[in-house]
Every structure is written in C-alpha cells, then in structure tokens.
Amino acid sequence: METKIKEYFSNFKKMKHKEKLLVFACIFGVVLILLSEVVPSGTSAKKSESTDYRQYITSLEEKTENIISSIDGVGKCKVMITLQETDENFYAQNTDENTDSGSISKKSEYVLYEDNNNDSPVLIKQSFPKVMGVAVVCQGGDNANVKEKVISAVSSLFGISSAKISVSKINR
Known part of the structure; x- marks a missing residue:
C-alpha cells in the first residue's frame, strides 16, 4: 500500500501544470459535493419567516418613501409602517x-x-398583514397642503383612515 502511494506521488510530480490543476479541480468538486450532503441546508423556518416579515415591512416602507417623496413640496422623507400581525398561511x-x-x-x-x-x-394561500398605522417625517411636513397630500396618498395606498397617519417635519 505504501509503495502505491509513493508511486502515485511520483507520477503526480511528473504531471504537467495543467494536468495538476485538473486533478485539484476534480478533488475540490468531489469535496464540495460531499460537504453539501453533510452541512444542513438553509436556516430554520422561524428565521426565514421573520426575515420575510422584515423584508416585507422594509419593502413597503421603501416603496412608500419613493411615492411620497415624489409629491410636490415633500422633499426628503422617511416612513415607518406598523402592521396588524404577521402573515397568515x-x-x-x-x-x-x-x-x-x-x-x-x-x-x-x-x-x-x-x-x-x-x-x-x-x-x-398566503395572506399578508394589514397596515395599522403610518408615520411620515419629511422636509415639507410643516406645510398644511403637503400634509394633506401625504395623508391622502397614504390613506389611498393602504386603505386606512387619516387618523392612523402622522405627518411631521423632519429634524435637520
């Protein structure tokens, strides 16, 4: 057995550089395949659910910020959205x-x-959570016309009453 190993290494030393790279690539591929079977795939369901929930809120907030900041007089804005509960499957x-x-x-x-x-x-079926309230802080938040436009837009977007929407001037 020991002589076969020595024989293999002496043959390996005689190989050209490209042949050595090919052997290493094959060995590396086999090791990756074996590791993929041993290492558990993915994270727990609770982690992915909470990540999905956070991504959903973040996505809603970013889209809402983009819409609101495009309203005349709003300027730079930040949005925070609160949801009723988590999604339902x-x-x-x-x-x-x-x-x-x-x-x-x-x-x-x-x-x-x-x-x-x-x-x-x-x-x-997957039911996403309903929006309970929205807070908007923006540069034009002290202007009554801008406040009215922002409240109207948010109310239309999420189907919530104006009492659940807060618009304030951003602190510079």
Missing part, C-alpha cells in the same frame, strides 16, 4: 366526513409533499 387539507347512525365525525389532515427529504405542507 393557508395549507391544503384532505377532509373526511363520516355520518354513521346519527353521529358525524370529521377528520382533516394536511396535504404534504417531500422537499429536501422533509415533508412540508402544500401552501395554497
């Missing part, structure tokens, strides 16, 4: 009802599919 279910001798029994179970060797429920 609805999963597919198989329901079985039995009516035997006057009694009714109902059995439900989630429809599952295999994903990365794990069973996951089939998502049929």
Whole structure:
C-alpha cells in the first residue's frame, strides 16, 4: 500500500501544470459535493419567516418613501409602517366526513409533499398583514397642503383612515 502511494506521488510530480490543476479541480468538486450532503441546508423556518416579515415591512416602507417623496413640496422623507400581525398561511387539507347512525365525525389532515427529504405542507394561500398605522417625517411636513397630500396618498395606498397617519417635519 505504501509503495502505491509513493508511486502515485511520483507520477503526480511528473504531471504537467495543467494536468495538476485538473486533478485539484476534480478533488475540490468531489469535496464540495460531499460537504453539501453533510452541512444542513438553509436556516430554520422561524428565521426565514421573520426575515420575510422584515423584508416585507422594509419593502413597503421603501416603496412608500419613493411615492411620497415624489409629491410636490415633500422633499426628503422617511416612513415607518406598523402592521396588524404577521402573515397568515393557508395549507391544503384532505377532509373526511363520516355520518354513521346519527353521529358525524370529521377528520382533516394536511396535504404534504417531500422537499429536501422533509415533508412540508402544500401552501395554497398566503395572506399578508394589514397596515395599522403610518408615520411620515419629511422636509415639507410643516406645510398644511403637503400634509394633506401625504395623508391622502397614504390613506389611498393602504386603505386606512387619516387618523392612523402622522405627518411631521423632519429634524435637520
């Protein structure tokens, strides 16, 4: 066995530079494939859900800032949005009802599919949280006409009453 290893290394030393690179690339590829099977893929569901929720809020705030800052007289602005609750997911279910001798029994179970060797429920609908309130601070926040335009725009965007919208002048 020891002689075979020595023989292999002596043959390796005789190889050209390109051949050595090819051997290293193959070994590196095999190691990566083996590591991908050993290392757990992805993070926990709770982390991804909270990340999605934060991304959703951040995206809403950025889009709202872009719209509001384009209103005449607003200038630079910042937006903070509060949401009612987290998103709600609805999963597919198989329901079985039995009516035997006057009694009714109902059995439900989630429809599952295999994903990365794990069973996951089939998502049929996702409901995003509703906006509860919006705070806007902007350069033109002290002007009554600008405030009215911003409140009207935010109210229209999110379908909330003007009482749930605050517009103030930004502190320079």
